[in-house]
Amino acid sequence: MSSYWLLAIRSCCYLIYLGCQLRDEGLCAPHVANTTFVFSQQKLGKRTALCREIAREVAGLSPYERRILDMIKTGGSSADKRVYKFAKRRLGSHKRAIAKREDIKAVNSKMRAKQAGA
Secondary structure, rough: OOHHHHHHHHOOOOOOEEEEEEEEEEEEEEEOOOOOOOOOOOOOOHHHHHHHHHHHHHHHOOOHHHHHHHHHOOOOOOOOHHHHHHHHHHOOOHHHHHHHHHHHHHHHHHHHHHHHHH
């Protein structure tokens, strides 16, 4: 086999993403598609927010989220740091861990406000 075919077969086995260009998959497909990706954080839509709220009401918290909530309730001076470290281990990234921590804090404050009102 010539080196061209070996290179073509090797490059067709996976998706190549460089800059803003996407290479096609397939046998000997060096065609470059002019596809651009926008990696920006978008604003949360009303419909999505409503769906998530309903799902949270129906399903409740997952076990690890309940554990985070318990950490927040028991508190202490280093509760935020412990919650962050636990969430980061479970979720895998800094941003996700911080977002989850804030989300569970909001759930906790809603629960406290509901208990105070009732």
